[in-house]
Amino acid sequence: MGFNIAIDGPAGAGKSTIAKRVAKELSFIYVDTGAMYRAVALYLIKNGISPEDEAGLLRACGQIHISIEYENGEQQVILNGENVTGQLRNEEVGNMASAAAAKPCVRETLLTLQRDLAVKADVLMDGRDIGTNILPDAQLKIYLTASVETRAGRRFRELQEKGEACTLEAIAKDIEERDRKDMSRETAPLKMAEDAVLVDSSEMDIEEVAARIISLYRERR
Ligand code: CDP
Ligand code: CDP
Known part of the structure; x- marks a missing residue:
């Protein structure tokens, strides 16, 4: 059995950025479960x-x-034979992913796939319910968060760099709404696992967060 690291947390906390970096440094496979919901x-x-x-949803799940x-080294998502990786990172898909992720049949469809990926190798998986539901026996669980202001500011800069029109207020509202939905749903809500380590990155840069996770990993391996 491989070593499993679970990183959960709200939108814009830095999960995928940090997970990619840590996985590369430790030669782990990075699994982005958000992309599967997308x-x-x-x-x-x-x-x-x-x-x-x-x-309709039940039929679609089948x-x-x-x-x-x-x-x-980059994860590609294949949907019914087509590589859709380039079509996943936009707000429309993100909001639909959040709505679909509340539905048990959608979570059921992805659960086995996610668990199977973690059996084979050293895997670092990020999402919302990895430590609580998908990999409850993960040897290291991180709950990565940051204030809404910080997360909205990061997303804002990201979109500005891409040249997309947006306002900080609209992004903050969107993030708050997504947090509310992800935390309040009945099936696999976003919450910190009891045995997770809380990392608040509001005042930490990417390097500091990555270094903290790598040092926790070295303590446990
Ligand atoms: O990058 P961002 O945090 O905005 O989103 P994402 O990680 O790509 O996930 C998109 C949506 O899928 C989230 O808002 C969650 O509702 C859902 N999701 C989930 O429910 N469980 C996971 N393990 C991963 C994502
Ligand atoms: O995957 P998740 O939605 O949790 O967040 P992300 O897409 O990895 O990160 C959102 C943005 O925050 C990216 O532009 C990162 O470069 C940035 N970030 C940062 O500035 N400082 C951190 N400590 C973590 C992420």
């Missing part, structure tokens, strides 16, 4: 299915086949 969301958008349409591949 692939489900993309399928629903493309097929005009609302997550509130119970029968038709969605997701797998993961790695190209030059």
Whole structure:
């Protein structure tokens, strides 16, 4: 069995940035579970299915086949045979992912895939319910968070660099709304696992957070 590191936390906390860096440094496989929920969301958008349409969603869950591949160390998401990685990182898909992720049949569809990925190797997985639900026996669990202001500021800079029009207020509102949905849903809500280490990155840069996680890993291995 490999060594499993779980990183959970709210949107914009820095999970994927830090997870990628730590995984590279430790030669772990990085699994971005958010991208899998985003692939489900993309399928629903493309097929005009609302997550509130119970029968439609159930049918969709039976038709969605997701797998993961790695190209030059970067995770690729394959949805029904098509590489959709480049279509996942936008607000429409993010919001649909959050709505779909509240539905048990969607979580059920992804659970086995996520667990199977972690059995094979040393894996660092990030998401919302990795430490609490997907990998409850992970040897290291991190709950990575930061204030709403900090997270919104980071996203704002990211979008500005990409040349996308946005306001800080709108991003902060979106983040708060997503936090509320992710934390209050009945199925696998976002919460800190009892045995997780809390890392608040509001006043920490990427290097400091990565160094902290690597040092926790070295203590435990
Ligand atoms: O990057 P960001 O934190 O905005 O989102 P993400 O990690 O790509 O995840 C998109 C959405 O999928 C989140 O808002 C969650 O609702 C959902 N998700 C989840 O429920 N469980 C996971 N393990 C990963 C993501
Ligand atoms: O995956 P998650 O939604 O948790 O966050 P992310 O996409 O990794 O990070 C959001 C933004 O915050 C990125 O632009 C990171 O470069 C930035 N970031 C930062 O400035 N300082 C940190 N300590 C962590 C992330």
